[in-house]
Amino acid sequence: MSVIRILHPLEIKEYETPPLFDSFNRKKFLTLPAALASLLETSRHPSSKIVLIVQCGYFRACHRFFGSQFRADDLAFVAARLNVPRPEVLELSKQTLLRQREAVAECFGFRQFQQTDRQTLTDEIAGWVRNGLRPSEVFRQSVNRCRALRIVLPNYNLLATLISEQVNRRKAELNRIINESVTAEQKLLLDNLLTKSFAAGEAADSRSLLTLLKQPSQSLKPSDIKANLTDWQHLQTLYQKFSPVIIKLNLSAENLRYYAQTVLKADLLQIARRADESRYLHLLAFIAFQTFRYQDVLVDSFLQSVQTTINSATQTYRDKYFLEREEKRRTFNLFLQSLQESVLPTLASIEETLKINDSNPAEKLLLIETAMSLKESERRQIEQQTGLLLAETGNARNSRDFYDILQKQSLKLQKRAADIVRCLQVDKTQVQPDLFNALQHFQRRDGQIEKNAPQGFLSKQQKDFLNLGSEKFPVSLYKVLLFQQLSVGIKSGTVNFSDSHKYRSLDDYLISREFWQQHRAELLGQADLQESDSFPAILTNLSDTLNRAFQETNQKLKSNLNPHLKFTADRDWVISTPKQEATLAAPLKNYFPSRQLVPLSEVLSSVSQAVPFLNEFQHWQTRRRQSKPVNQVFFAGIIGTGCELGIGKMAFISKHIGEIDLENMVNWYFSPENLQNANAKIVNFLNNLELPNLLRRSQDRLHTSSDGQKYAVSVPSLNANHSFKYFGHDKGVTVYSFIDERHLLFYSTVISAAEREAAYVIDGLLHNEVIKSDIHSTDSHGFTEIVFGVTHLLGFSFAPRLKQLSKHRLYSFEKRKLYETLGYKLLPKLYIDTKLIEDNWDDILRFVATIKLKHTTASQLFKRLNSYSKQHPLYQALKEFGKIIKTLFILRYIDDVELRQAIEKQLNKIEHAHRFAKAVAFANNQEFSEGEKELQNVAADCRRLIENSIICWNYLYLTNKLTEMPDDRQRQSLLESIKAGSIITWKHINFHGEYDFSAEKMQDSVGLNLPKILAWKAE
Incomplete structure (x- = not known):
């Protein structure tokens, strides 16, 4: 062997x-x-x-x-x-x-x-x-x-x-x-994927079917969506033919990705040269992987198209409402005038009539009726004005005007979404019945809708708008409402897809219940969760800890030992955090080269000699033994991708680098795994270096933080979303990055600008094998109560900086009255539902074990769990457990001024790192030029590799300076500057290359003919 x-x-x-x-x-x-x-x-x-x-x-x-x-x-x-x-x-x-x-x-x-x-x-x-x-x-x-x-x-x-x-x-x-299950007919079908004439169709397009099925479009243009749909239907046909074999192969998601990506990266000849079994295995994995991938792309296209339509209709309604504000103001003034001229005098007359003592009841009633009848016309006018005002002050999305606008925009949406809905193959096991009936009806009728279409999925108000008695049924409005409800169902987890990477049901991502029950003790041991197995013991410990925390915090208040906590007149409170005292150390930038700039290529080369991080770049086909490209090609690829110059431009402006060699290296070596490992190599080197560890607040605990940074995307991308605040009318993404207190950037991922950052906090803490965080901080975007609960079970202390801290509720196991009798000023608002947690404790442990054992990423689980209805028992139980941990943190945060200062300082470091990242990504207007999420992650990891290399170079440079200083006082002064400053400094780095002003290089190289240019006139 x-x-x-x-x-x-x-x-x-x-x-x-x-x-x-x-x-x-x-x-x-x-x-x-x-x-x-x-x-x-x-x-x-x-x-x-x-x-x-x-x-x-x-x-x-x-x-x-x-x-x-x-x-x-x-x-x-x-x-x-x-x-x-x-x-x-x-x-x-x-x-x-x-x-x-x-x-x-x-x-x-x-x-x-x-x-x-x-x-x-x-x-x-x-x-x-x-x-x-x-x-x-x-x-x-x-x-x-x-x-x-x-x-x-x-x-x-x-x-x-x-x-x-x-x-x-x-x-x-x-x-x-493969040999036992793939028939001769199926082998021929697979081999035909590699034949150019098989799907050429037109003489102008001689590409093979395999090539045509490689890259789905990221555009939302109707023509591009239809092209994706056609490709997906072709893949779906192939998948159905080969599904028995694919099921027998029992390939994991990672195996599918590995074999499929090999096909995506290789050319036809490389695939055709493989041994029969290997070729068919790779092609089968490609079919399955691409079927799931295309379906996800179509679902993403559908969701974005629906959301764009809803947003557009809402904005149009608001604009219309704004333009009609003068008319609305006039209506309101007329209404007030009518009240003053008709209603109020009538009421006064009735009141005077009732005060008459010498009149019998019949006479009084007659006088009142007379007063009312005299104002009959005014009363009808007031009723009409009241109706108008009620309609105008209703919620935008409950207004008839809003649904009229939505109906008008329906056709534009149908061009993008109708064909997708006709072909959607949802998981029937969990879909809401009324919505599923409507979807089936739409698909059976091929989108031809009549008045008898199912309406059970609609709200009463929506049904009323559909059935206002007009002769013609509003088909366009029905379709847009159906699409909207399907979108809500996909996002909320009531509509799932079994043939998908992203949109399966939550249970499909968890360790299966059957396997969990059979191997529970073993899995708990592997996940290091044995101590969490007994909920009663956990409950007793947390109850004692929480009672003690309330006691200690309130005792400090009572003894005036917390001068930073102030109570307001309405019994609210505010906690302040004093700034840490500034040191008189010299600026750290003074110690770096000032009379010369260090080329970025030199930085990468010098760091690679100290830390052989290029060894982590392994060919995608792990079993291949071949010579690697020279180091310079890797450096060019890292700079071209990380600085957003582009590979083609990088090859053109570089000497001794061939474009084909560079493209081939990026194709086969620049995978997310390789780039993460290369970053980890540098981080691990710095982790063991003496100088970085002097920046730790405590040698026993490591503080980390994470935050997101927005980047526009200059090409169509389904991973990008609108955010007017950051991108105007363009779309963009968020790069979510992690840093520790020594300024080591140990993880990053690219997410949609519309996604909540909290779902990705645990990914960064668990995904790397180098940095073991003890306490992690985020801003409010990285916080949810579920994150508090899960990080606690995983062994991390979660310490976010929360906005409006006093608005966050405190919880307890004991009744509030108990604390009131003890004279506490900081009191719990609500009681912890321990039964809810206990009833779902086994599922909570299964959820956490799934994350810890890397069966599924935490972000995938969080996205599916958070999208579910809040009635989901696991969601409720995790949130309830997180309330305990959140309360403990808030009480500690109030007590510990050093913790508050440390959180502020750590979050400042990640914000400074964001500015650093922008400086590195100087080209392409600091925008991503990649549309696919995986390629965006490759670019972000290249950028982080450059950042970590500069940080490493800075540490090496300063350490070298320390070794050369003969005077202890000089060394101590430099150490103080390092501790007081930031190692993330880049003014001494040349990102942009050098300009050549030699006579040879300043000659015209393209042949501009000035006489002809100046003489040219438009006809």
């Missing part, structure tokens, strides 16, 4: 050699625990004593042993501490080494890797391979799993062998299914 390539040779060397300690870590790790003191005392030979301490230190740092490899500096350090001479040759038997390792492992609660562990790990590796994890990621997961099981990490060859066995076994299984 061949062992596949899993890690880069340098990574293998790093794994197989002892850690390289600096002076700080050498003191930290090369200290023997008290539990091993007796073993040290019984060791007679100095070599044995030294090796015991060094082995122990290596194990504490890496959870593994390294044979007889020991670094000379570590041996010398331990020998000096023991006050013994360092032996030239270590005189140590193999038995002594093994005995020491067993003692060290036992001391830290670990055991040696055994045969039973091999089978356990093999089963888990098989699952990861089946789920589509890359071999390098499987390796990292295997290492993490061994640590979680308290197993001494095995050597690289053993893990590589186990992984290779499962990869090759899965490949053989897929080949067997």
Whole structure:
């Protein structure tokens, strides 16, 4: 059996050699625990004593042993501490080494890797391979799993062998299914996808059907939507023919993506050259993946088209209302005049009549009737004016005028949405019955609607507007209302699609209930949720903690120990946060080069020599062994993509870089995974560097933050949305970025400008393997009560900066009256529904385990859960649990001024990083030139790679300065400037290249003929 390539040779060397300690870590790790003191005392030979301490230190740092490899500096350090001479040759038997390792492992609660562990790990590796994890990621997961099981990490060859066995076994299984299940007729159909004449149709278009089905349009033009629909119908036909085989293959979403993306990246010849089994496997995955992808694109197009129509109708109604304001004001004035001239005098006359004492009741009644009859015409006028005013003051979307406008705009919407609705294939299991009946009726009648069309999905008012008694049924209005309700259903989770990546039901994204029930204990262990299994214990702990928090906060108020909290006259309160005292340190920019600019290419090259981050760029086809492009091509691709110059322009303005080489490299090497790993490589290097860690507020806790930044998109994009505040009449996206207190940018993702940022908070905290956040801050856009609850169960402290903090309700387990009797000023408003949480606790744990085990991203779950009706029990229970954690945070926030200052400071860092990102993305008017979400993420990750490289270069430059300063006072002054300033500074970086004013370069290169130009006249 061949062992596949899993890690880069340098990574293998790093794994197989002892850690390289600096002076700080050498003191930290090369200290023997008290539990091993007796073993040290019984060791007679100095070599044995030294090796015991060094082995122990290596194990504490890496959870593994390294044979007889020991670094000379570590041996010398331990020998000096023991006050013994360092032996030239270590005189140590193999038995002594093994005995020491067993003692060290036992001391830290670990055991040696055994045969039973091999089978356990093999089963888990098989699952990861089946789920589509890359071999390098499987390796990292295997290492993490061994640590979680308290197993001494095995050597690289053993893990590589186990992984290779499962990869090759899965490949053989897929080949067997292909050979047994794909008929000769189906093979011919698949091969025809590669034939140019199969779908050429016209002589002008000689592209193959496969090529035509690769890229859906991102445009909302009716012609482009129809083209997408035609392609999707073709894919759907193929998918239905091959679905039995695709189901047998049982490919995970990641596997589908991997095989399909290989087809998307490759040309026809590269696909045709593959072995039969591999070619058919890739084409089948392509059909399934593209079927789901096209359906998602069509649903996105439908949702945006409907929303645009509703927004346009609402704005038209508001404009109409604004233009008619003078008429409305005149009507209102006439109404007031009528009241004064008719109603009020009549009421006064009736009142006077009632006061007459010497008149009998019959006479009084006659006088009142006479007074009323004299004002009959005025009364009818007032009733008419009252009706007008009531109609005008109604809600815009409940107004007859609004529905008239909506009806007029229906035709424009139908051109975009009607064909999509005719072909929608919704999941029948969860759709609302009345809406499903209307959809089926629309599809059966091919969009030909009559008065008998189902109306059960409409509100009473909408039905009234449809059935006003006019002879002709308002078909256009019915269709736009149907489309609107379908849109609401898709967004709210009552309309789902099984053949979709984005719009399946919530349960499809969670760990299945059946699998959860069968493997619950094992899954809880893997997700490190064992301590959360018992809800009564959780409840008792949180109840005690919350009562204590109310007591401590109110006791400080009572004792006047919180001068920053003030109560207003209406019993509201305000908390202020004093600014931290500014230091007198010199500006950090003074220490960077001022008489020269460092080219961006030089920055990337210098950093790559210190941190070989280019090793993380692996060819998309992981099993391919071929030479990589030279480093310069990678640097050009990173700059061209990250700075929004574009690959074509970058090749044109660069020397020694070919356009074909550059495009080929970007195509095969610039995947989101590679770019994230390259960023992680730099961040991990800085994570272990001495200077960045001096910026931590505490060495025991790491504070991180995240925030979104808006960017316009210059091409059609279904991931972009309107936001007049940021883009005017254009569309844009949000780049949601994460930073820690050392200014390390460890995650980013591109989302629609209309999406709530809170759904993506947990993605950034869990998606990276380098930065382990202890406390995370966002602004109010990143906050929901559900995020509070889930982050708590995942082991993070969530500390957002909330607007109008006093408006957020406090909750408790005890009744409010109990706290009132204790004289508390800060009181809970509502009571926690513990029964709701307890009834859904198992589903809450399943939800959190799904996220923790990376079965599905948190953002995907949050988007589907948040879109559901608020009556969804899991939504309600998670929100109720989050109320507890939110209350604890608010009470702590009120008490702890240092926490408030730290949150402000950390959020300032991400805002400063936003300005940095804008400086990097200097080209294309600082707009995305990519339409697809994945390509936008590639551009954003290239930009972040440039930012992290500049940050790394700055740290290296300042560290080098510290080593060259002979004076302690100078070094201390620089350190103070580093702590007081921001390492994110870029004025010394040349992003734009150099201008060549040589005589040769200033010659006309395009042949402008000035005499002819000046003589030209328009006919």
